[in-house]
Amino acid sequence: MGLVLVLLAISFMGLKLKLDRIQRKKVPGSSIIYIPSGKYLKLATFGYSSLVADIIYIWAIQYYSDQTIPNKFDYFVHIFSIISELDPKYVDPYEVGALIAFYDAKDIALALKILDLGFAKNPSYWIFPLEAGHYAQLYKKDFALAKEYFKKAMDIPGAPAIAKRLYANASFRVNDVRTAWETWLEVYKTAPDEQIRKIASNHLYRVKAAVDITTLEYGVAKFREKYGRNPLDLSQLIRAKILPLIPKDFDGKDYLYDPKVGDIKTQVVPWKR
Amino acid sequence: MHPPGPAGAIEVPSLLASRAKINDKIENTLGCQYNERRDMKNILAIENVRKSFKVGFIPQKKEILKGISFSVAEGEIFGYLGPNGAGKTTTLKCVLGLIYPDSGRIELVGRPHLDPRAKEEVGFLPENPYFYDYLTASEFLDFYAQLFQLKKDVRQERITALLKLVGVDRAADLQLRKFSRGMLQRVGLAQALINEPSLILLDEPLGGLDPLGRKEIRDIIIRLKDEGKTVFLSSHILQDIEMICDRVAIIVGGRILNQGKLTDLISEKILFTEVTISGIDEKDLAAFGESLSVLSGRTLLKIFDEKKIQDVFDLARNRKGKIHSLIPRTQTLEDLFVDTVKPK
Amino acid sequence: MKIRVIALNTFKEAVRDRILYLLLFFAAAAIILSRILALLTVGDRTKIIKDVGLASISFFGALMAILIGTGLVYKEIEKRTIFTLISKPIHRYEFLLGKFFGLILTLFIMLACMSVIFLALVFFHTFKIEWALLAAIVFNFLELILITAVAIFFSSFSTPILSSLFSLGFYLIGHFSWSLETLIKKIRPGVARTLIQVLYTILPDLENFNIKTEVVHGLPLPASLFLYSTAYGLIYAAFILALAVFIFQRRDFI
Numbered sequence: 001m002g003l004v005l006v007l008l009a010i011s012f013m014g015l016k017l018k019l020d021r022i023q024r025k026k027v028p029g030s031s032i033i034y035i036p037s038g039k040y041l042k043l044a045t046f047g048y049s050s051l052v053a054d055i056i057y058i059w060a061i062q063y064y065s066d067q068t069i070p071n072k073f074d075y076f077v078h079i080f081s082i083i084s085e086l087d088p089k090y091v092d093p094y095e096v097g098a099l100i101a102f103y104d105a106k107d108i109a110l111a112l113k114i115l116d117l118g119f120a121k122n123p124s125y126w127i128f129p130l131e132a133g134h135y136a137q138l139y140k141k142d143f144a145l146a147k148e149y150f151k152k153a154m155d156i157p158g159a160p161a162i163a164k165r166l167y168a169n170a171s172f173r174v175n176d177v178r179t180a181w182e183t184w185l186e187v188y189k190t191a192p193d194e195q196i197r198k199i200a201s202n203h204l205y206r207v208k209a210a211v212d213i214t215t216l217e218y219g220v221a222k223f224r225e226k227y228g229r230n231p232l233d234l235s236q237l238i239r240a241k242i243l244p245l246i247p248k249d250f251d252g253k254d255y256l257y258d259p260k261v262g263d264i265k266t267q268v269v270p271w272k273r
Numbered sequence: 274m275h276p277p278g279p280a281g282a283i284e285v286p287s288l289l290a291s292r293a294k295i296n297d298k299i300e301n302t303l304g305c306q307y308n309e310r311r312d313m314k315n316i317l318a319i320e321n322v323r324k325s326f327k328v329g330f331i332p333q334k335k336e337i338l339k340g341i342s343f344s345v346a347e348g349e350i351f352g353y354l355g356p357n358g359a360g361k362t363t364t365l366k367c368v369l370g371l372i373y374p375d376s377g378r379i380e381l382v383g384r385p386h387l388d389p390r391a392k393e394e395v396g397f398l399p400e401n402p403y404f405y406d407y408l409t410a411s412e413f414l415d416f417y418a419q420l421f422q423l424k425k426d427v428r429q430e431r432i433t434a435l436l437k438l439v440g441v442d443r444a445a446d447l448q449l450r451k452f453s454r455g456m457l458q459r460v461g462l463a464q465a466l467i468n469e470p471s472l473i474l475l476d477e478p479l480g481g482l483d484p485l486g487r488k489e490i491r492d493i494i495i496r497l498k499d500e501g502k503t504v505f506l507s508s509h510i511l512q513d514i515e516m517i518c519d520r521v522a523i524i525v526g527g528r529i530l531n532q533g534k535l536t537d538l539i540s541e542k543i544l545f546t547e548v549t550i551s552g553i554d555e556k557d558l559a560a561f562g563e564s565l566s567v568l569s570g571r572t573l574l575k576i577f578d579e580k581k582i583q584d585v586f587d588l589a590r591n592r593k594g595k596i597h598s599l600i601p602r603t604q605t606l607e608d609l610f611v612d613t614v615k616p617k
Numbered sequence: 618m619k620i621r622v623i624a625l626n627t628f629k630e631a632v633r634d635r636i637l638y639l640l641l642f643f644a645a646a647a648i649i650l651s652r653i654l655a656l657l658t659v660g661d662r663t664k665i666i667k668d669v670g671l672a673s674i675s676f677f678g679a680l681m682a683i684l685i686g687t688g689l690v691y692k693e694i695e696k697r698t699i700f701t702l703i704s705k706p707i708h709r710y711e712f713l714l715g716k717f718f719g720l721i722l723t724l725f726i727m728l729a730c731m732s733v734i735f736l737a738l739v740f741f742h743t744f745k746i747e748w749a750l751l752a753a754i755v756f757n758f759l760e761l762i763l764i765t766a767v768a769i770f771f772s773s774f775s776t777p778i779l780s781s782l783f784s785l786g787f788y789l790i791g792h793f794s795w796s797l798e799t800l801i802k803k804i805r806p807g808v809a810r811t812l813i814q815v816l817y818t819i820l821p822d823l824e825n826f827n828i829k830t831e832v833v834h835g836l837p838l839p840a841s842l843f844l845y846s847t848a849y850g851l852i853y854a855a856f857i858l859a860l861a862v863f864i865f866q867r868r869d870f871i
Binding site for chain 3: 326366369370371372373389390391392393395396397398399401402403404405407408412416417419420421422461464474
């Protein structure tokens with residue numbers, strides 16, 4: 001009798017190993033894709049929606065780490081919106097979802113979509129627009145978009161001060177010098193410590209320098225137009241009635257002018273002041 | 274019994290002194306009217322109670338109690354008899370408020386039967402009792418005692434006494450799941466007595482007990498009567514009823530067909546006498562009575578006419594026969610029962 | 618008080634029931650194994666542990682209430698122990714209420730055990746005792762009170778299997794009925810809408826007692842929610858019990 005039991009056990013264990021090796025065609029993401037929407041799933045959870053959200057999230061992590069599944073990103077938004085419906089305040093899925101979208105799918109738009117979803121469900125969480133701004137700025141180099149995101153982030157009470165600075169910086173990068181100047185001025189005035197004040201003043205220097213240099217270059221170009229050569233020094237621009245005055249840099253110092261080439265530079269590197 | 278003597282007529286004594294004689298004796302000793310119960314209070318009065326149930330998948334009305342009336346006087350042992358399905362248990366359940374009668378009145382200890390205060394003086398032992406098997410015998414009795422709001426020391430006292438009375442004191446701390454049927458019956462009786470009730474209702478209390486057990490319970494019941502309590506027992510073990518009951522009611526098909534004092538219902542008239550004779554031919558005995566059996570030379574003769582008994586004795590003496598036994602048979606409860614229950 | 622006598626006896630009976638310990642074991646196992654599940658997640662591990670813990674306590678608590686509750690009254694009728702009981706000076710309602718409170722007491726103790734294990738595990742991870750989690754468990758207990766009332770109700774006239782199914786149905790409907798609110802908004806005013814509105818108010822809304830998500834995310838809860846939910850739970854339970862007493866009172870125990 002004991003022998004019978006042992007033989008039967010060995011045979012079914014062996015068969016199991018054999019079965020595991022047989023490849024069966026898997027429909028990628030088949031278990032999840034047929035659920036119409038998170039709203040309906042929530043009904044079926046009978047009060048355990050956050051737990052189901054957790055489980056789906058954990059499943060999604062394993063699923064998206066599997067490199068062998070083709071076209072797995074087709075249902076990415078669907079899956080993460082289900083998690084969002086079940087537990088909108090669960091922050092990890094949005095953040096990690098965005099990470100996966102960027103690093104795995106190399107799809108920044110998708111990452112931003114996920115972060116937008118998170119922000120829509122949680123308008124008080126500044127982390128989402130802040131991160132979105134980073135993604136836009138760093139990887140997409142889309143400073144206009146970044147600027148929008150940083151604005152959203154900084155307007156939320158409790159947002160870190162850096163949001164404002166990032167906003168100011170992004171504004172500068174899209175040449176919205178007025179906003180950049182005003183914002184950096186605010187930062188400068190409300191700086192809590194010396195370090196921030198120094199950073200702000202560096203940026204203010206830079207903004208002013210940008211504006212001033214543009215003005216001066218315009219003046220030089222106008223001079224060249226009029227007289228066919230570069231002015232010998234900037235004061236000539238005043239005498240030629242092209243500019244009313246020569247602006248000085250933020251520290252009150254003169255800008256450097258090279259008459260041979262005709263370009264204007266700052267005396268110092270802004271952040272080495 | 275008197276063996277045949279050498280000369281003179283044999284006086285056939287009434288071997289079983291008639292019940293009337295015994296009763297007279299008791300009457301004289303007690304100095305009270307044993308048979309006169311009419312002016313005693315009724316501890317249980319049932320008036321024209323009807324009850325039907327709807328049975329079957331397509332509910333059809335089945336009438337179980339068709340208007341029964343009887344009463345139990347204080348201090349007596351009352352027997353409630355009937356064939357299976359006659360309505361004995363249904364009657365009891367009506368009395369206890371487990372079932373609500375369709376019509377009729379039930380009065381229990383002088384109160385309307387549904388009044389919980391009436392239950393303070395009542396004890397009940399159901400048929401085939403099944404109790405909380407996770408409790409020990411002591412815990413079990415304590416539970417019911419608490420329902421009567423008895424104080425802890427009173428409870429303790431009574432539990433010990435009752436367990437001893439019913440003979441399960443050695444199993445006091447054993448879980449009921451380990452009890453035998455007979456032990457459960459005894460513990461059940463103990464539970465019925467926990468509140469020192471004045472009326473005890475017992476549904477088939479002697480079933481499942483061995484003869485010794487039955488005697489013990491019978492003795493307890495008689496003792497309860499001596500203490501002035503009333504006992505109502507429903508049973509179909511007629512010998513026991515006959516032995517201890519004062520009054521009976523016979524219920525058949527939901528109707529009380531017969532009720533009254535046992536002594537009134539069962540006549541003491543001798544129905545016939547069974548005589549065992551040897552040494553005389555069966556044919557010769559035929560004139561005197563019915564020959565029931567012949568075994569190893571002994572004839573069992575059933576003689577209806579009392580006068581003929583003397584004749585048989587004379588014959589035996591003349592023919593040198595031998596009389597082995599002489600048993601007069603009066604009506605038993607079984608006879609009455611069978612007569613009542615037999616469809617007319 | 619006679620209800621107390623029955624309650625304590627019921628407690629003894631429930632506590633000696635093996636099912637209770639089986640379920641407690643599974644609940645404890647689930648809570649502890651959540652630790653392993655938490656390892657699979659990326660991000661906040663404690664959230665997983667809290668979610669699984671609260672869900673286990675909720676689920677197994679409900680299971681205990683239903684499995685034990687549906688047998689309580691039925692067993693007494695089936696095994697005819699009720700005959701002896703009714704022959705004592707006790708009202709039928711005292712019997713029912715005693716059964717109810719006995720089970721409530723049992724569930725309270727079971728819930729306390731599970732809570733201790735749960736809080737200990739959370740402490741192990743966060744190094745603080747998160748008392749806020751108890752709020753969710755207390756609310757869950759309110760839900761259990763209601764479920765117990767329902768289980769006892771069905772137990773007083775139906776077999777344990779049917780009673781369990783009905784009680785489970787009550788539980789599912791209770792977690793479903795919130796969706797009627799969304800439905801109401803989508804239907805035009807009329808007979809159908811009024812009907813659904815009436816249905817919505819009558820049907821149990823067990824989601825009122827579900828504050829698991831809020832507690833895990835540390836969201837603030839208005840004090841009025843506590844007050845009204847408690848009142849709702851207790852009054853609804855009283856209603857169910859009154860219904861049970863009403864039916865039980867009229868019954869013939871054949």
